[in-house]
Amino acid sequence: MKKKIISLFIILTCLFSSFPFILAAQNLKLVSNYALEDPRNLFYLDNNVYVADGTNGLKIVNVGDPNNPQDQGSYSVSGVCFDVFVAGDYAYLANGITGLQILDVSNPLLIDEMGSVVDSNYAWGVYVVDDYAYMADSDDGLEIIDVSDRENPVEVAESSSGGYAEDVFVLDGYAYLAEKSQGMRIVNVTTPTSPTSLGVFNDGSDIYGVFVEGDYAYLAAHGSGLIVVDISDKNSPSKVTNIAFDGMAREIFVENKIAYVAARSEGLILVNCTDLDTDLTVMAKLDDNSETGSGDAGVYVADNYAYVVDQEKNSLQVIDLTASGGGNIWLWILIPAILAVVVLIVRKSTAKKEPSRKEKLSDEEVEEESNEDGEESAVVGIEESESEKEEIELKSIPEEAEDSQEKSEESEQSE
Structure with missing residues (x-):
């Protein structure tokens, strides 16, 4: 966008610098x-x-x-x-x-x-x-x-x-x-x-x-x-x-x-x-x-x-x-064409992309949405913690069973 604006500025500068010749051509x-x-x-x-x-x-x-x-x-x-x-x-x-x-x-x-x-x-x-x-x-x-x-x-x-x-x-x-x-x-x-x-x-x-x-x-x-x-x-x-x-x-x-x-x-x-x-x-x-x-x-x-x-x-x-020593009279004919090109460039350079949903929201709506996102994140965090706890408990059950079996075998050997 910055490059487009600079290009537009240069074109407009050239155009307006030629205006004395265009106006002079009519006088x-x-x-x-x-x-x-x-x-x-x-x-x-x-x-x-x-x-x-x-x-x-x-x-x-x-x-x-x-x-x-x-x-x-x-x-x-x-x-x-x-x-x-x-x-x-x-x-x-x-x-x-x-x-x-x-x-x-x-x-x-x-x-x-x-x-x-x-x-x-x-x-x-x-x-x-x-x-x-x-x-x-x-x-x-x-x-x-x-x-x-x-x-x-x-x-x-x-x-x-x-x-x-x-x-x-x-x-x-x-x-x-x-x-x-x-x-x-x-x-x-x-x-x-x-x-x-x-x-x-x-x-x-x-x-x-x-x-x-x-x-x-x-x-x-x-x-x-x-x-x-x-x-x-x-x-x-x-x-x-x-x-x-x-x-x-x-x-x-x-x-x-x-x-x-x-x-x-x-x-x-x-x-x-x-x-x-x-x-x-x-x-x-x-x-x-x-x-x-x-x-x-x-x-x-x-x-x-x-x-x-x-x-x-x-x-x-x-x-x-x-008239003023610059430009030919026929430049007057080019004015409509030049202006048409400039208008197209201006439209293209200033055209905005379709705003996102958040860009359309007001500040209050953005804040509410942020809070809702935070609450959802907290819930997800809790759910993830409980899942991890259950996974740990499931892993510990086989280990306890193995310990119990080893103790039983040692007791039988002692007898």
Whole structure:
């Protein structure tokens, strides 16, 4: 028992020593703000944040020192830069009415334009896989562009369903489109030149952002918060769960089963998505008090930091997800498991054996029982003494008989 108590003490000490990290994980820390002009979205790669800075084009910010972001370079565009995707040495910009623009960013201080594809509609989002760029192109839905020759990109296919495409995510041969009031649409792009529209999820929400991980699509919905959709059946996506919160969810990023939602005026909201069979819960929030309709518009998570662009503050926010320099945000998920283990150990360590009969007796009953035991012992002692006396007497009878016989024989000889 003593060893169990010592072990329990050690475990509890470790647990409570980690509490500052667990609590800190729920209190996100804004470590720096970097001034921008018109930020819309962002992309992170190798300590650089590439910002789609609206009418100011592309802005590159080095965040190698999160507390002191540094300007790395910029490039002006004729349209409005709504989104950016970086692959290798190239940045792909979704530039609204001017379509797709490709830049060589191998040297951020000397950015070169490679090629572009002008479009009659609005290019809102872009995602690049191998030699193809997939654009969320408003009324035209999904536009697919061959970028193998970056100086001469060519549109090769479109897939439209009458919706208004705002965002796109591509994974394992499928494109997922956030089409506002038309919901989320899945397109088979295994053959990029011949896309095939598959299933649609539409519960009436306005879907603005989409992020896919495994068999689930995580949707940022204006007025409806976060919606999780099962996409294992591409022809029939179905809702799994959701969590509503104030603010207009605009973009979303998922990592380690945590959804990071840029929710405009409500700031950055973190949702625990560990167990999708239970109700989703908000595990952390960083509200910068932006005005209604504005605020956080894009989010990217990397290396224990969240990078957020705020349209109302016109800034890039760098947020420490470990808050006090220890522990990762995902430790919050382990709290229920840790507490469950501790409870089991406590129960096992403090469990009592079934008390004996004497342990159940009162002091008076124990004394009475002791007296009774004493009396029984005395009686037994007397009985044992009498038995021994009888045994001695029985032994003495043969001896007396032998003595009498010897005397009789001696008398006869004398005669």
